[in-house]
Amino acid sequence: MAGTAKPEFTLRAGIYPAINPDLFTDSLEGKIALVTGSGRGIGREIALALAVSGAAVAISGRTQKEVEATTHEVSKLGANCIGVVADICVREDLDRLVNEVVEKLGVIDILICNAGTNTFMPFHMTDPDQWWRQMEIMVKSPTELTRMILPSMQERNSGTIIFTSSRAAAANLPWAAAYSCAKTAITRFAGVLQAELNALQRNTFGFSCNGISVFSIHPGEVKTSLHDTAFPEKTKQEAPYVFEMMAKLAKSHPDFKAELAAWTCVYLCSGKGKTLEGRLVDCTRDIDEVVAYISSLPLSKFGNACG
Numbered sequence: 001m002a003g004t005a006k007p008e009f010t011l012r013a014g015i016y017p018a019i020n021p022d023l024f025t026d027s028l029e030g031k032i033a034l035v036t037g038s039g040r041g042i043g044r045e046i047a048l049a050l051a052v053s054g055a056a057v058a059i060s061g062r063t064q065k066e067v068e069a070t071t072h073e074v075s076k077l078g079a080n081c082i083g084v085v086a087d088i089c090v091r092e093d094l095d096r097l098v099n100e101v102v103e104k105l106g107v108i109d110i111l112i113c114n115a116g117t118n119t120f121m122p123f124h125m126t127d128p129d130q131w132w133r134q135m136e137i138m139v140k141s142p143t144e145l146t147r148m149i150l151p152s153m154q155e156r157n158s159g160t161i162i163f164t165s166s167r168a169a170a171a172n173l174p175w176a177a178a179y180s181c182a183k184t185a186i187t188r189f190a191g192v193l194q195a196e197l198n199a200l201q202r203n204t205f206g207f208s209c210n211g212i213s214v215f216s217i218h219p220g221e222v223k224t225s226l227h228d229t230a231f232p233e234k235t236k237q238e239a240p241y242v243f244e245m246m247a248k249l250a251k252s253h254p255d256f257k258a259e260l261a262a263w264t265c266v267y268l269c270s271g272k273g274k275t276l277e278g279r280l281v282d283c284t285r286d287i288d289e290v291v292a293y294i295s296s297l298p299l300s301k302f303g304n305a306c307g
Contacts, residue, residue: 007293009285013220013254018288019263021052027270029054032105034097036088036145037115039066042164042219042258044073046112049262050269051079055110058101059083080105088115088141089133098148107156108149110269113142113186114164118179118230120242125234131178138182143189150212157201157211160269163190164261165216165280175235175242187280190216194278213277215268219261220284221253256284 015021033050037043039061051057051074059070064085071083082104086093101108116138119130142163153159168176169183194214201210235242264283267273273281275291282290 007289009282009289009293011254012260012284012286014257014260015263016286018286019260019267021049021263021266024053024263024266024270026054028110028266031055031109031269032058032101032107033110033112033269034058034060034101034108034145034149035112035114036060036141037113037164039063039070042222042261043112043114044070045258045262046114046265047074047081048077049259049266050110050112051077051081053266053270054079055269056080056105058097058105058108060086060088060097061115062087088145089136091144094141094144094148098145107152109153109158110160110162111145111149112162112164112265113145115141116164118176119232119235120175120230120246121232121235122175122239122242123177125238126178134178135182135185138179139185139189142186146193153212154197154201154205157205157207159212161190161193161212161214162265162268163187163216165190165218167218167280167282169216169218169280175239175246187216190214190280191278213268213271213274215273215276215278216280217261217264217268218280218282218284219258219264220256221250222256222258222261223250254284260284 028050033055035043035047035057038047038059047057047059047070057074057079059067059074059081061067062085067083067085071081074081084097084100086097088094117134146161163186165187166183168180169187173180197212198210201207201212231243261283264281264287267287268281275294
């Protein structure tokens with residue numbers, strides 16, 4: 001397959017056959033999931049989809065009203081669920097969050113780190129504390145949550161971890177330096193962690209193969225409240241060209257639905273996406289086509305070559 005051009009996969013904006021919810025009825029029965037940033041937007045849809053598929057779900061976010069609203073919606077589905085208000089950048093909140101989920105629901109089988117933020121602004125205008133705050137939310141917090149939850153997954157040799165990333169991880173998108181750097185970091189972390197687990201679970205923990213899956217996902221340019229708050233007044237006043245460029249880009253995108261990412265997560269958590277472990281999964285591309293293509297490639301090997 002060397003030298004073969006990567007195919008163009010079918011663009012998807014909402015539910016399509018491979019992620020039809022009917023395929024996943026009870027597929028996550030008995031699983032316990034924690035979804036950060038699930039009070040609203042994409043995280044809320046992920047929590048609902050997991051619940052529909054049979055999982056017990058812990059909803060978490062910083063805003064009590066939103067957490068309570070999503071928890072109420074999930075409970076109406078008949079799912080076992082709890083809501084925990086927590087700031088994922090505060091270590092004490094992370095400890096409390098994990099402890100409460102384990103105490104009330106049980107050991108965590110699925111961790112989906114979805115909390116995120118963004119500010120469109122030229123780098124030279126950014127406040128350093130705000131810049132690093134984005135890195136903390138989208139890199140430090142999910143890696144620390146993973147550090148806390150991973151040992152129990154390793155003991156059982158079972159679990160799924162998903163980080164909400166972005167195609168920005170592989171693109172030089174201007175005006176979003178912190179966001180792009182954070183997404184690049186968490187995407188690489190997912191790949192490195194998967195490679196480590198593939199070795200450790202066999203060679204150190206003695207399992208016949210690794211049963212823990214790690215993914216990062218690009219959910220698509222879903223129109224959520226995150227985009228509404230991504231343009232501070234400073235950008236509008238001092239760098240209007242940023243707003244103009246991003247508005248043009250937004251018009252070029254299809255109307256991506258949050259359910260697209262939600263049911264792609266269910267697909268991955270159900271075990272169907274094992275071929276894609278460690279990779280950035282683009283939810284806007286037909287996942288069955290991607291799996292078929294990746295399956296046709298030679299197995300990758302460790303190396304230290306650039307490029």
